[in-house]
Amino acid sequence: VPRMSLTPHPVCLLCHLLLLLTALEIGVGAHSLCFDFAIKSWCRPGQPWCKAQGFMNTNLFLQYDSNSNMVKPVGLLGKKVNATSTCGELTQMLGEVGRNLWMLLLDIKPQIKTSGPSTLQAEMFCQHEAERCTGASWQFAINREQSLLFDVMNMTWTAINHEASKIKETWKKDRGLEKYFRKLSMGDCNHWLGEFSEHWEVMPEPT
Ligand SMILES: *[C@@H]1O[C@H](CO)[C@@H](O)[C@H](O)[C@H]1NC(C)=O
Numbered sequence: 520v521p522r523m524s525l526t527p528h529p530v531c532l533l534c535h536l537l538l539l540l541t542a543l544e545i546g547v548g549a550h551s552l553c554f555d556f557a558i559k560s561w562c563r564p565g566q567p568w569c570k571a572q573g574f575m576n577t578n579l580f581l582q583y584d585s586n587s588n589m590v591k592p593v594g595l596l597g598k599k600v601n602a603t604s605t606c607g608e609l610t611q612m613l614g615e616v617g618r619n620l621w622m623l624l625l626d627i628k629p630q631i632k633t634s635g636p637s638t639l640q641a642e643m644f645c646q647h648e649a650e651r652c653t654g655a656s657w658q659f660a661i662n663r664e665q666s667l668l669f670d671v672m673n674m675t676w677t678a679i680n681h682e683a684s685k686i687k688e689t690w691k692k693d694r695g696l697e698k699y700f701r702k703l704s705m706g707d708c709n710h711w712l713g714e715f716s717e718h719w720e721v722m723p724e725p726t
């Protein structure tokens with residue numbers, strides 16, 4: 520009969536250590552959520568004027584387009600999110616933000632010169648660490664050129680290129696718009712991030 524050892528096996532110790540480290544990382548690790556909107560001022564019939572993608576910790580997990588007005592889950596996290604009761608709310612938010620961004624694009628269209636349809640890409644980002652919001656921002660590309668950055672944490676607008684400085688002044692003066700972007704990235708985005716993190720934590724990290 521083999522004698523039972525009272526001291527843990529070294530391999531087991533290693534497992535315990537890894538589990539502990541994983542648990543620590545889950546508790547304090549930073550998580551981020553990002554929604555990428557791509558808006559066209561006009562498009563051919565049957566083509567979506569708004570497409571959106573959602574990324575959790577830089578991993579794509581859902582896609583949306585204005586034609587279907589539906590969320591298409593990608594991967595394991597996407598499936599989990601799709602199955603939650605908040606998925607309808609999320610779809611509604613994506614549709615509403617898409618429509619508002621489209622109206623913003625029409626507003627600035629006279630200021631941007633282009634031959635074809637104008638495009639606006641907007642990236643809403645939020646990050647939290649140990650259940651605290653540590654980052655919230657919006658980044659805008661107009662006609663595929665990085666143009667504006669809005670850091671919601673300190674409410675600071677930055678024009679990345681010269682052409683965007685006029686648009687920056689217009690948007691900066693619009694307190695309602697600032698509040699709207701702030702509510703979305705610090706409020707809604709953070710709320711979802713907290714919820715999706717729970718699903719993320721019970722999932723193996725993709726390699
Ligand atoms: C997503 O959810 C909808 C509604 O609950 C369901 O009909 C659909 O099959 C789900 N899609 C996937 C890929 O799980």
Ligand SMILES: *[C@@H]1O[C@H](CO)[C@@H](O)[C@H](O)[C@H]1NC(C)=O
Pocket residue numbers: 670672673675
């Ligand atoms: C706002 O915060 C960002 C980092 O989040 C920093 O890079 C930027 O310099 C800050 N701007 C001001 C005016 O404090």
